[in-house]
Amino acid sequence: MLLNKFKASELIEINHYIGGQFQIPSSGEYFDSEDPYTGQVWARVARGNNNDANLAVENASRAADSWGSLKPSERGRFLYRLADVIDRHSEELAQIEVRDNGKLYAEMSGQTRYIAEWYRYYAGLADKIEGSVIPTDKHNILNYTQHEPLGVVAMITPWNSPLLLLTWKLAPALAAGNVAVIKPSEFTSASTIAFMELIDAVGFPPGVVNTVTGYGPEIGMEIIKHPKVAKIAFTGSDYSGQKVYEQAASGIKHVCLELGGKSPNIVFEDANIDAAIAGVLSGIFAASGQTCIAGSRLLLQRSIHDQFLERLIDVAGAARIGNPMLPETNVGPVATRPQFEKVLRYIKIAQAEGAQCVLGGGVYDGPGSVGGLMVQPTIFSNCRNDMTIAREEVFGPVLATIPFDTEDEAYDMANDSAYGLGAGIWTSDIGRAHEGASRIKAGTIWVNTYRALSYTSPFGGYKRSGIGREGGLKAIYEYLETKSVWICTKPSTADPFVMR
Numbered sequence: 001m002l003l004n005k006f007k008a009s010e011l012i013e014i015n016h017y018i019g020g021q022f023q024i025p026s027s028g029e030y031f032d033s034e035d036p037y038t039g040q041v042w043a044r045v046a047r048g049n050n051n052d053a054n055l056a057v058e059n060a061s062r063a064a065d066s067w068g069s070l071k072p073s074e075r076g077r078f079l080y081r082l083a084d085v086i087d088r089h090s091e092e093l094a095q096i097e098v099r100d101n102g103k104l105y106a107e108m109s110g111q112t113r114y115i116a117e118w119y120r121y122y123a124g125l126a127d128k129i130e131g132s133v134i135p136t137d138k139h140n141i142l143n144y145t146q147h148e149p150l151g152v153v154a155m156i157t158p159w160n161s162p163l164l165l166l167t168w169k170l171a172p173a174l175a176a177g178n179v180a181v182i183k184p185s186e187f188t189s190a191s192t193i194a195f196m197e198l199i200d201a202v203g204f205p206p207g208v209v210n211t212v213t214g215y216g217p218e219i220g221m222e223i224i225k226h227p228k229v230a231k232i233a234f235t236g237s238d239y240s241g242q243k244v245y246e247q248a249a250s251g252i253k254h255v256c257l258e259l260g261g262k263s264p265n266i267v268f269e270d271a272n273i274d275a276a277i278a279g280v281l282s283g284i285f286a287a288s289g290q291t292c293i294a295g296s297r298l299l300l301q302r303s304i305h306d307q308f309l310e311r312l313i314d315v316a317g318a319a320r321i322g323n324p325m326l327p328e329t330n331v332g333p334v335a336t337r338p339q340f341e342k343v344l345r346y347i348k349i350a351q352a353e354g355a356q357c358v359l360g361g362g363v364y365d366g367p368g369s370v371g372g373l374m375v376q377p378t379i380f381s382n383c384r385n386d387m388t389i390a391r392e393e394v395f396g397p398v399l400a401t402i403p404f405d406t407e408d409e410a411y412d413m414a415n416d417s418a419y420g421l422g423a424g425i426w427t428s429d430i431g432r433a434h435e436g437a438s439r440i441k442a443g444t445i446w447v448n449t450y451r452a453l454s455y456t457s458p459f460g461g462y463k464r465s466g467i468g469r470e471g472g473l474k475a476i477y478e479y480l481e482t483k484s485v486w487i488c489t490k491p492s493t494a495d496p497f498v499m500r
């Protein structure tokens with residue numbers, strides 16, 4: 001089993017999981033996956049193609065009717081069993097995530113322990129999907145709605161939190177009676193394939209959950225194009241999201257797009273400064289800046305600007321950089337080589353545009369580095385909101401600091417962005433907190449906290465940060481069609497050429 005094998009030093013092989021079987025790719029081709037901390041290849045990943053995509057979608061499609069018509073409480077029981085199995089294996093899953101994406105063990109083990117709760121929450125909702133009886137303005141008519149599963153849902157995930165982001169899709173989709181074809185990131189496929197061993201152990205009917213691996217524009221696009229795919233639930237960059245959306249549009253398919261961000265963290269002069277410093281740091285350096293909700297723009301009120309920045313630099317400068325598996329490490333590597341190069345490129349652009357680098361600013365090769373993809377926690381001051389570093393998503397440990405004087409100025413800058421995923425407000429004035437929450441155009445607003453998330457609450461973006469919501473009660477309806485049923489209780493021979 002992959003779950004046992006990953007601990008050994010040998011190279012692991014990652015294959016597709018289709019129709020309840022682990023299968024080698026039809027092309028016989030594999031590509032290498034790197035451990036970002038050591039920079040060494042640790043896995044070979046099946047390179048899927050259109051044949052594999054087709055096989056996975058056909059298998060899912062064959063399973064769709066029986067899964068969709070299973071008693072909802074029975075579907076719920078499968079999800080409860082899955083949650084229990086996750087509890088037993090969360091430790092191994094976390095270790096695989098760390099080998100694959102280099103995020104801190106502390107962060108990933110928190111995630112893999114928590115995902116079981118998503119499955120329990122949606123397990124409980126499976127038999128609470130109710131339609132309604134609608135009092136229409138027509139005589140002798142009973143009109144009611146019922147909700148039905150969409151069918152085959154393609155789930156495409158990024159490398160930063162593979163299992164958590166898959167769970168946001170898979171738990172509500174399965175509870176609602178859909179079947180899944182999953183395509184994890186080519187950089188981090190191991191944890192999703194290991195997760196298929198848990199799906200197998202629970203005994204889901206073959207074809208209900210399938211995973212294929214490979215490159216997005218290859219097998220990812222083939223899945224999306226398949227006529228039997230009804231919906232694409234995608235998490236990734238806005239660049240890829242746009243391609244996915246365009247293709248989905250040509251097939252008139254449902255989408256949920258969870259995309260990038262350039263979230264502002266706004267610190268007012270009346271904030272609890274210690275709490276704000278901790279919140280700002282957790283927003284940008286906790287996962288080496290590789291979260292969609294990274295608070296990558298720090299908007300600082302000018303009256304506290306210098307003293308706040310000085311303390312922030314002190315605390316960030318003391319962060320321990322190194323092996324993500326060690327509990328004492330605060331900042332690990334970035335996850336992929338292209339991402340590593342991109343982050344360093346953005347640092348150079350910021351310098352060239354006149355931002356002042358007050359911490360870090362390059363590759364980290366100090367104690368704890370073994371030659372992997374390590375970037376120093378980096379802070380720029382004297383940024384303007386029109387600089388590249390304040391407009392584009394870096395997805396790395398790089399913070400752009402921008403001063404402001406008035407509330408209006410802060411909110412204008414917060415909203416002057418192509419994105420609208422999250423925002424933080426640090427203030428001790430409750431009125432200001434509410435006003436900020438209503439004025440900022442973003443899917444999530446945190447006041448005096450940052451990065452808080454739960455299965456109970458909706459998550460998603462405004463503008464280029466996405467379409468649709470994951471989490472909470474309503475997310476299950478994102479995986480359902482609504483049908484309106486009209487029953488005439490007193491049939492008549494009214495004029496057939498006139499609309500009733």
Ligand code: NAD
Nearest residue numbers: 157158159184185216217220221236237240258259260292
């Ligand atoms: P990415 O867009 O490069 O890749 C995401 C997934 O899409 C991968 O599985 C990839 O193979 C696939 N893909 C890429 N091009 C495709 C195509 N043309 N057709 C089909 N599939 C395709 O993103 P990434 O670099 O893996 O992840 C980082 C991005 O994800 C960041 O922009 C980040 O903000 C975003 N993200 C958003 C959220 C959110 O919930 N809003 C959460 C995490 C990450």
